[in-house]
Amino acid sequence: MHPTPIIMMSSNNKQEAQVVLVPASGHSHLLSTLEFAKLLVNHDHRITVNLMLISSPIDTKTTSTATNSLLSHYSHRIKVINLPDYTPNLSSDKSDRASLMNALVDFLKPHLREAVSNLTASPSAPPLAAFIVDMFFTQMIEIAKDFGVPALVFYTSGAAFLGMTLHLHTLRVRDNLVAYEWEDSDSELTIPTFANPIPWRNLPSLFMQKQWDSLFMSYASGLKEAHGFIVNTFEELESYPIHSFQHASFPVFPVGPILNLTSTTGDASEDIIKWLDDQPPASVVFLCFGSRGWxxxxxxxxxxxxxxxxxxxxxxxxxxxxxxxxxxxxxDYSLPELTELLPHGFLDRTAGVGRVIGWAPQAQVLAHKATGGFVSHCGWNSTLESIYYGVPIAAWPLFAEQQSNAFQLVRELKVAVEISLEFKHGLSFGITPVLSSEKIEKGIRNVLKDAEVRKRMKEMSEKCRGTMKEGGCSYSHLGRFIDYLMDN
Incomplete structure (x- = not known):
């Protein structure tokens, strides 16, 4: 890690500062980053956020909807700067996410550098205090160096996974320990941010498949260039991993949960909520696997x-x-497609007790009193939403960091039951296994009936709702982060 550079602030502007915030364009990353920008300006009137917006060639709707809402309420404190659209090379393999990300970053660097130069050109402009980049944009840290300011990573996963990534990279560089060579091992690995040893087979695909190795090495080494981390978590949830960083050479600011809980309107949402209104309290199990789950x-x-x-x-x-x-x-599937895909007569047999839908208004469903359990992929945003609303989880991870999240929820925090902790979806590489109906049924029954898990989740929900209030841990860590900015 680099030492934090010293930034001289002009005396006439010493009460103000501006930051550059570079979010990724993916649904979960973008929305939580925009909520963080609101959190910053609401907490301290001296700060202006310059949001460097990157249009997604995949999900333009999320980008436009989220930023239009932002501009209508925060235009004087959050400045949205649209970077030029990037058109991928049509001759390249669009399924190669690593190459696409590298090409995107290389394209954006000069435009980002120019935009920041314009922000700081005026003598009356508030001093630039920091660059804050998404966890997948660490290659942009070099631009912060050009302007002599610290670069922090906005980490949209948990502190335990952050520690896992840094530790596995250290083992690779220091001891030449190659994680994917242990893919079939029954042994366990001790990681500083986990209280219990974690089986190698429970590690995410990013670490355990050779095809992802170059991406992992680039990603992890980039994290080590950061001056600090703003993590979307809270101390009461991840006390063990957060305390494991207390002697690190870089600050960690757990300022979450940062969630977008805005109610979604529309006929589909209203119909779903109306159906839930007719169900008994805590009786419905909700199955939803994220924006990319299938x-x-x-x-x-x-x-x-x-x-x-x-x-x-x-x-x-x-x-x-x-x-x-x-x-x-x-x-979303059409009704004829659903009828063909599912067992013959399933929709008719279950019509009195269940609904099969397409897109779901997840936060609204989790908030509903009828929802008693959540069969989830354990993506971090979904995990935080479930904790916020106190809905116990049946863990079924698919890809990304979800396997380690699931292990943490089931084995460490005990606010979830297991469906499978080692399932890996062949989204990009390999063949997806098939999980038996018996294992799934067991998880569904347990998530609705395990009294201890339900009690612990309710207690964690209460802590989650209190941590952002004045006097709470996340409120204090946010103040500590703002002091860090203003001191610079």
Whole structure:
């Protein structure tokens, strides 16, 4: 890690500062970063945020909707600067996310450098205090060096996963320990940010598949260039990993949960909520696997059998996979497609107790009194939402960092039950396994009936709601971060 540079502030502007914030354009990353920008300016009137907006070639709707809302309420304190659109090389392999990300960053660097130069050109402009970049944009840290300011990473995953990434990179560089060579091992690994040893097979695909190795090395080494981390978590949830950083050479600011809980309107949402209104309290299990979650037909049929055999009330968000090799987002099935995919007669047999839907207004569903359990992929935003609303989780991770999140929720925090901790979806590489209906059914029954898990989740929910209030841990850490900015 680099030492924090000293930044001289002119005396006439010493009460003000501006920061540059560079979010990624993916749905979960962008929305939490925009909420962080609001959090900053609401907490301290001296700060102006310059949001460097990158249009996504995949998900333009999220970008436009989120920023239009932001501009209508915060235009005087949050400045949105649109960087030029990037058009991927049509001859390249669009499924190669690493190459696409590198090409995007290389394209954006000169435009970002120019935009920041314009921000600081005027003698009356508040001093630039810091660069804050998304966890996947660490290559942009070099621009912060050009302007002599510290670069911090806005980390949209948890502190435990941050520590895992840094530790595995250290083991690789120091001891030449190659994680993917342990993919079939039954042994365990001790990681400083986890209280319990974690089986190698529970580590995320980013570490355990050779095809991702170059991306992992680039990503992890980039993190080590940062001067500090702003993490979307809270101390009461991740006290063990956060305390493990107390002797680190860089600051960690756990300022979460940073969530976008804005109610979604529309006929589909209203229909879903109306159905939930008619269900008994805490009786419905909600199945939803994130903005990119989908399954092949064999797995869909196992889920359907599990739901039918469990006799639980259910709301199942089922998404249609994008065309093979495409980076498009999943879409919704038509009713004829659902009828063909699912076991014969399933929709009719379960019509009295369940609903199969497409896109789901997740926050609204989790907030509803009828929702009693959440079969989840354990993406970090979904995890925080579930904790916020006190809904226990049945963990079924698919990809990204979700396997380690699931291990943390089930084994460390005990606010979730297990469906599978080592399932890995073949989204980009490999063949996806099929999880049996028996395992899924067991998880559904447990998440609705395990009294200890439900009690712990309720207690964590209360801590989650209090930590952002004055006197709470996250409120204090946010103040500490703002002091860091103003001291610079």
């Amino acid at each position: 399954f092949h037909q064999d797995q869909l049929r196992e889920i359907a059998r599990a739901l039918q055999d469990s006799e639980a009330r259910f709301l199942w968000s089922m998404r249609k996979p994008p065309p093979e090799g495409s980076m498009d987002m999943p879409t």
